[in-house]
Structure formats: C-alpha cells, structure tokens
Amino acid sequence: MSNIPELFGSLVFNDKVMRERLPKDTYKALKKTIADGASLEPTVANVVANAMKDWAIEKGATHYTHWFQPMTGVTAEKHDSFITPCDGGIIMNFSGKELIKGEPDASSFPSGGIRATFEARGYTAWDPSSFAFIKDGALCIPTAFMSYTGAVLDKKTPLLRSMNVLSKQAARIVTLFGTPCDKVNTTVGAEQEYFLVDRELYYKRKDLIYTGRTLFGARPPKGQELEDHYFGSLRPRVLAFMDDLDRELWKLGILAKTRHNEVAPAQHELAPIFSSVNVATDHNQLTMEVMRKVAEKHNLICLLHEKPFAGVNGSGKHNNWAMSTASGENLLDPGKNPAENTRFLLFLAAIIKAVDLHQDLLRLSVATAGNDHRLGANEAPPAILSMYLGDELTGILEAMAAGVPVSKKQRDRFTTGVDAIPTFMADTTDRNRTSPFAFTGNKFEFRMLGSSVNLACPNVMINTSVADVLKEFADTLEKSKDVEADAKKLIVETYNAHKRIVFNGNNYSDEWTAEAARRGLLNLKTTPDALSYYDRKENVAMFERHKIYTKAEIKARQEILLENYCKVIGIEAMAMSQIVSKQILPAAIQYTDVLLQSAAHKAAAGLQAIAENELAARITELTNSAYATLARLNANAVAAKDVSDVLAAARNYHDAVFLTMQELRVSCDELETVVAREYWPFPTYGDLMYY
Ligand code: ADP
Ligand code: MG
Numbered sequence: 001m002s003n004i005p006e007l008f009g010s011l012v013f014n015d016k017v018m019r020e021r022l023p024k025d026t027y028k029a030l031k032k033t034i035a036d037g038a039s040l041e042p043t044v045a046n047v048v049a050n051a052m053k054d055w056a057i058e059k060g061a062t063h064y065t066h067w068f069q070p071m072t073g074v075t076a077e078k079h080d081s082f083i084t085p086c087d088g089g090i091i092m093n094f095s096g097k098e099l100i101k102g103e104p105d106a107s108s109f110p111s112g113g114i115r116a117t118f119e120a121r122g123y124t125a126w127d128p129s130s131f132a133f134i135k136d137g138a139l140c141i142p143t144a145f146m147s148y149t150g151a152v153l154d155k156k157t158p159l160l161r162s163m164n165v166l167s168k169q170a171a172r173i174v175t176l177f178g179t180p181c182d183k184v185n186t187t188v189g190a191e192q193e194y195f196l197v198d199r200e201l202y203y204k205r206k207d208l209i210y211t212g213r214t215l216f217g218a219r220p221p222k223g224q225e226l227e228d229h230y231f232g233s234l235r236p237r238v239l240a241f242m243d244d245l246d247r248e249l250w251k252l253g254i255l256a257k258t259r260h261n262e263v264a265p266a267q268h269e270l271a272p273i274f275s276s277v278n279v280a281t282d283h284n285q286l287t288m289e290v291m292r293k294v295a296e297k298h299n300l301i302c303l304l305h306e307k308p309f310a311g312v313n314g315s316g317k318h319n320n321w322a323m324s325t326a327s328g329e330n331l332l333d334p335g336k337n338p339a340e341n342t343r344f345l346l347f348l349a350a351i352i353k354a355v356d357l358h359q360d361l362l363r364l365s366v367a368t369a370g371n372d373h374r375l376g377a378n379e380a381p382p383a384i385l386s387m388y389l390g391d392e393l394t395g396i397l398e399a400m401a402a403g404v405p406v407s408k409k410q411r412d413r414f415t416t417g418v419d420a421i422p423t424f425m426a427d428t429t430d431r432n433r434t435s436p437f438a439f440t441g442n443k444f445e446f447r448m449l450g451s452s453v454n455l456a457c458p459n460v461m462i463n464t465s466v467a468d469v470l471k472e473f474a475d476t477l478e479k480s481k482d483v484e485a486d487a488k489k490l491i492v493e494t495y496n497a498h499k500r501i502v503f504n505g506n507n508y509s510d511e512w513t514a515e516a517a518r519r520g521l522l523n524l525k526t527t528p529d530a531l532s533y534y535d536r537k538e539n540v541a542m543f544e545r546h547k548i549y550t551k552a553e554i555k556a557r558q559e560i561l562l563e564n565y566c567k568v569i570g571i572e573a574m575a576m577s578q579i580v581s582k583q584i585l586p587a588a589i590q591y592t593d594v595l596l597q598s599a600a601h602k603a604a605a606g607l608q609a610i611a612e613n614e615l616a617a618r619i620t621e622l623t624n625s626a627y628a629t630l631a632r633l634n635a636n637a638v639a640a641k642d643v644s645d646v647l648a649a650a651r652n653y654h655d656a657v658f659l660t661m662q663e664l665r666v667s668c669d670e671l672e673t674v675v676a677r678e679y680w681p682f683p684t685y686g687d688l689m690y691y
Helices: 015-021 024-036 042-058 096-100 156-176 206-211 236-251 277-297 342-357 359-364 391-402 456-477 483-501 510-518 527-531 537-545 551-604 610-640 646-674 685-689
Strands: 063-067 083-086 089-092 122-126 132-135 138-147 184-198 256-261 267-272 300-303 317-325 437-439 444-446
Touching: 015 024, 015 042, 024 042, 042 096, 042 138, 096 122, 138 156, 156 184, 156 277, 156 317, 156 342, 156 456, 184 277, 184 456, 184 685, 206 551, 236 256, 236 267, 236 277, 267 277, 277 300, 277 456, 317 456, 342 359, 342 391, 342 456, 342 483, 359 456, 359 527, 391 483, 444 456, 456 483, 456 537, 527 551, 527 646, 537 551, 551 610, 551 646, 610 646
Parallel strands: 063 138
Antiparallel strands: 083 089, 122 138, 132 138, 184 267, 184 300, 184 317, 256 267, 317 444, 437 444
C-alpha cells in the first residue's frame, strides 16, 4: 500500500472503524466509557467484541490477546484463538467478557512478594482509552494487570491513576482562572534512540547476545570525534530499514514523524508526534518491538541498550511532557507575554516545587543497570536532578521574587535574509542540551530516561508529584478572594523555597557537581543508591494520598527493581567470565605461542626477535592479570548470591561484582590491541560500528 493516509492505522480498531462498524448506541456508550472511564455494560461489551472480532478476522487475525506491561519491563501477551466448538465443527467467537477481562496465569511475573501475601492470581482489564490493534496475527487488547485484591502488578495501572489525579488537580487550577474545566490531559512525545548493527556480526558477539551491550572492545581509531554522523545523510541500508519501520508503525497508528542519525556511529533516532501519555507509553513499547523485528528483516539487529558501546554516546529516550485541556490548549504554553500569564507561572511554580521535592523519585524512575552507564558519564545528563528554565522565565521569576517590575525581554526577531523563508520568533528559551529536565518552549523535556525504559514509571512520578503540589495550590486558592494576587504570592513563595533546583548552566561541568552539593541537591550515582529512596516517608505519604500505590506496593516495586539490578549484573558477570575463559584467554595464549615459535626460529637462524619477545612478554603480563581478576570476579559473583537483604545485595553487586568487571575489561581491551587480528575471537568495535 503506497497511500499513506490509507495505510495509517489500518491495523487499529480506532475511532473511524468503531463509527463504521458499531451500532450508534453502542458507539456512543463506548465513547462515553473512553471519555469518562465509565464501566461498559456487558451487552454493549458483547457487541463491541463481536465487531472487533469480525474486523480482526477480515484483517487476517486468528487469535486475540490481552496485551499488558508487567514489571518485567517488556510487554506480555498470550494468544488465544477465536475458535469455539459448535455442532461438530467450529465457529469464530469472541465475547464481551473476554474483551473486558482476562485471567493470565500470573505466577511467573514479578510481584515483589505481593501475590504471595495477598492472592495468587492476577487479571487483566481493558483500557479502552488505548485502541486495540493487530500484531502477529492476533487482535491485541491493551490492558492493565492487577491482582484479585486490586494490588497493581503492572506499569499501566499506576500510570492511568496518575493521569486521573493530575487531571483532577490541574482542572481545579484552570477553573480558578475563569475557564470551567473538568479534564486535563497529560501529553508525552518520546524521542527514541537506538543502534543498528549487522546481524551476522552480532551473532559472533556473546556479550551482545546475552547482555545487549558489549562487555569488551578497544576503541576504534575513529569514534564520534569528527561529529560527522549526527544528522548525516542516511546510508541506503539504514534508509531501507527506516522506510520499512515507518510503514509498520503507521499501520499501527503510531505517529512516527522524525528520523535521523544520532551522534555515535551506527546510532539513530525516531520521534513520534506526541499523544496522551498512556497511548504514548503503549506506542513506545510497540515501537521498540517493531524496531527489533524490522531490523531482523534487513539483516540488522536493533540495540536498545543504554550503552551498547563504551567510548561513544549511549542511547536515551527524551520524555517531552506537557498538559492540555480538552480543547487542546497547552497549559505549559507561556503565550506572548509570560510575565502576565499568572496561570502559566503558577503551573511552572508547581512543577519547580514538584521536581525539587521529589528529585529522588524522578531519578529512581529511570534507574537501571543499563542507564547507570549513561547518567553521570560525561555525555548524558548527570545523576543530579535540576531544571533549566532559560533566561526569560528565570528573569520573570527573579523579578517577581525581588518585587521589581518585570522588564520585558525583547524577543529578537530573526530574519533569515532569504525572502522565501518566513521570519520567525526566537524561542523564549534557548537550547540547553545538558539539562536533565529542560523547559523547551511549551513543554518539559525529561532527558534522563534510558533507551529501553518503559515510559510509564517516569510519568507516574512527574504526574503524581505535580498533582500533589497543584492540590495544595488549589486548596489554598479556592479559599481566596483575589485569585490573581494570591496566586502571584504563591508563585513567589514557591520559587523562593525551591529555586535551588533551577540551574541554567552547563550540567556536565565539575563546578556544577560541587555547586549542586552546596545546594543540597541529591546526587544518586547508582541504581541501588537511587532505589533506596523509593520508600522515603514523604514519597509513601504522597502516593497513598493520591491512591497511586500503597506502601506495600512501593516496597514490592523497590524489591523487584533491586532484584532486577542484581540479576542483570549477575548475568553480565557470568557472560564476561565465560567469554574471558573460553575465548579471550585461549586466543591470547595461542598467539603468544605463535610469537614464541617465531622467536625460537629466528634465534636458531641467528636473528634477533625483539618484536616477538616484547609482545609475548606484554601479552603474558596482561593474560596473567586478566586471569587473576577473573578469579576474583568469579569468587565475588558467587559470594554476591548469598547476601539476603535486597538493597545490601544490590550494593554488593555494584561494589564487588560490577567494579571488578570494569577492571577485568581493562586488561582484555588492551589484549585486543596487541593480539593479531586473525587470532581475536570476535568482531571489534570498528567492525560493528562501520558495517
Ligand atoms: P525539539 O526540537 O525541541 O526536540 P520537537 O518539536 O521536535 O522539539 O518535539 C520533540 C518531541 O516533543 C516530539 O515527540 C513532539 O511531538 C513532542 N512534543 C511537542 N509538543 C508537545 C507537547 N505539548 N506535549 C508533549 N510532547 C510534545
Ligand atoms: Mg530532544
């Protein structure tokens, strides 16, 4: 199909299809459910299910599945066929009950002890605000996943809850400023970075296969120094992949918009047009899956790990976040004159306070073993949370705080000098690429997310923290006789109390690390450090206040994430150990032997063998050192399994296992530089990045 508008959404049971295929009453009832979250009558559900099935079968589907996002971080599906026995044959059947509720065997999904304590089974429930779609021959129903007692077991449920909480509190504020409002939508657009490598080369690297990243690899002569890859023209093979990818995403109704090369060789990015955060989350999960599949079709492998290669940029996922009213008005749009836009400044103040009070939650929402390689390394935002507002907004807040009139910053008028190109206004904010949480004109861009992370958790943190402050503001202002004046007071008070979180300078500088410490900002460098803050008293109180998580659910999540960290490091250590003992050491030893034989031959012929002897000596030194470190790594990895407290275990995995892996890598990478190419057991960085 080459007609893109026709192709777009062709695998989605979207509004257009619903209108065409559902009786009017059913359509109306379903729309009401989607808009207000009202529950669906069983009779209505039956009609919807039947229409969905007929549509899906026409599109070639034979199965259906509830499609959900358990705490494993990937999406889960279990296909059931539509077949139902009837009169000795079969008919294709799908009931309203099957649409609305599923009962997957939940026992193998991580629950952090929740199911053991409460209830063994789990169920999935349709989220009708995210459309059903067809993938791999199955009608996929986006669902939330919870235990029978209602304890959340997934990433979607808390996200939906946090959207509602933010909607309610933000609507109160909008109403206070004179426009009656009952619903505010959270919008997110996520820019997705990824690497592509040749499939054949990939399968020669056990580290990539087992861990998604290279555990070894000396730097190639050329990395990203020349900055010639960023926005560079796309190679035909990559372009063919991207074309195919866009089409597959469009079929699924995903608004894939921008594609370009990223900073590192073999690194690329895809950005969609923003949507409601729950849809953005589903679509991002699908995007990652489709990327992997389409890559294989092109004999490529898509790497979504945060740090596939040392020495060049890692991959992130920028979370562009804003709020808008039902009529589409963006509440974070400062308008022409931000200084007089009190409602905007109040929302801004709320976000400043929320980020300052819950730095820990934002940080830990992106904490994974993979992302630890990015945060704090000198390419990505550091592990310290701070906000970039830009000169104009900071100037306005400073002037208000000082009680002086706000000087209107002249917005420079840019002219390109070319008649055909229209003039445009300069953004009120300049670009700051180093800030972890940057205001970018009419939205905040949270940049700490790793490339593989599910969008739900970071957005639960932002939504809930902001809603919590908005609630406080609304409680105060609803009692006020002069909302405008009291809001201004609140903005000043809030800014004065929380402006330590605002930083417009270079986040990558050492001065900032020192300054941030002086300001008392958190600097949580590792995943265990970050996760240890999850159950902080104030965090628990906030989540319970808004019924997002109970304390037990927070503890469960903390445990699941810490356990995951331990497992990832454990797997990496095991993979490393095997690669060193089965591939690297044998190669080095074999090559040493070749050198020594040559040296012996030369000696017999009365020739000097300086190169052979010196190389053999150096390789032997490195081999012995690698061997000793390997023994230490193995011992530490075994001992790490015995630490029972999960936080202590995670800390130990970092200190005793991960740091030893780093050490082992150093001697192995140097070995790569001195062992002859034909003896080296797997493709090098150069092979992988310049295929
Ligand atoms: P930039 O050039 O600053 O990266 P873009 O306009 O290219 O900005 O947008 C980057 C991402 O931000 C895109 O995914 C875009 O859809 C998203 N975005 C734009 N406006 C909003 C908004 N109001 N809410 C959420 N995301 C948005
Ligand atoms: Mg960006």
